[in-house]
Amino acid sequence: MKIQVGKNVLSANDQQALANRRRLDELKLTGVNVLASPGAGKTSFISALLTMLPTAYRNGVIEGDVAGRIDADKIAALGFPVTQINTAGGCHLDAGMIARAMDELKLAGPGFLFIENIGNLICPAEFQLGEALRMVVASVPEGDDKPIKYPLVFATAQAVILNKTDLLGMVDFQMHNFVAAVRAVNPDAPIFTVSCRKQEGLSAVVDWLLQHAGPAKG
Numbered sequence: 189m190k191i192q193v194g195k196n197v198l199s200a201n202d203q204q205a206l207a208n209r210r211r212l213d214e215l216k217l218t219g220v221n222v223l224a225s226p227g228a229g230k231t232s233f234i235s236a237l238l239t240m241l242p243t244a245y246r247n248g249v250i251e252g253d254v255a256g257r258i259d260a261d262k263i264a265a266l267g268f269p270v271t272q273i274n275t276a277g278g279c280h281l282d283a284g285m286i287a288r289a290m291d292e293l294k295l296a297g298p299g300f301l302f303i304e305n306i307g308n309l310i311c312p313a314e315f316q317l318g319e320a321l322r323m324v325v326a327s328v329p330e331g332d333d334k335p336i337k338y339p340l341v342f343a344t345a346q347a348v349i350l351n352k353t354d355l356l357g358m359v360d361f362q363m364h365n366f367v368a369a370v371r372a373v374n375p376d377a378p379i380f381t382v383s384c385r386k387q388e389g390l391s392a393v394v395d396w397l398l399q400h401a402g403p404a405k406g
């Protein structure tokens with residue numbers, strides 16, 4: 189019986205995610221769901237992309253956090269439209285939260301809608317939000333074994349970002365181990381190595397995003 193309830197909850201989320209996706213397509217917005225553990229660099233990464241994408245794009249951000257609006261304030265300070273979702277303890281975003289946040293944000297494209305998910309490598313991967321693209325941000329100090337321990341988030345991402353490469357050599361992180369661990373669960377997704385701190389490696393991500401802009405192109 190419990191399994192049945194869980195199944196229904198997930199399918200309701202998937203239905204809402206499909207409605208979100210249609211709405212994003214109509215608005216010529218490409219939804220990008222950014223997943224990572226706490227502190228991996230989601231906000232730094234999204235901030236860097238916003239400042240590097242062509243100015244013709246009308247981009248916005250939905251910030252997910254358990255509490256506070258620190259990240260939303262950082263995005264707003266850059267001059268981009270942003271809405272903060274506080275989950276009050278909830279450990280992932282769901283499609284209903286995104287629908288409500290889109291009502292508030294009133295964003296219209298063409299452009300990208302970046303969604304910073306809750307810092308958590310586990311259940312956010314199970315919830316479609318209506319995104320066209322899913323990116324996972326790993327970071328050097330977390331260690332090279334995260335794709336082995338949290339396979340679903342790496343398996344379901346269209347792009348894998350390794351952030352904080354400025355810290356390579358300072359912690360026990362072997363690049364070949366990380367790449368092998370990603371490839372074991374995701375043979376195809378590009379792996380971008382970046383340092384948001386040093387602003388390195390990010391133009392390749394921007395190029396990839398522009399190639400995959402989908403409705404934002406129209």
Ligand SMILES: Nc1nc2c(ncn2[C@@H]2O[C@H](COP(=O)(O)OP(=O)(O)OP(=O)(O)O)[C@@H](O)[C@H]2O)c(=O)[nH]1
Binds near residue numbers: 224232307354355385
């Ligand atoms: N050394 C280094 N530090 C970085 C880099 N990118 C981000 N940081 C730092 O890492 C910390 C966390 O960065 P955030 O961008 O806030 O990470 P987040 O994933 O959004 O964090 P939460 O929203 O709290 O889960 C901050 O102190 C950043 O300055 C990087 O490339 N190198």
Ligand SMILES: [Mg+2]
Binds near residue numbers: 230231232259
């Ligand atoms: Mg953040």
Ligand SMILES: [Zn+2]
Binds near residue numbers: 280312
């Ligand atoms: Zn959760």
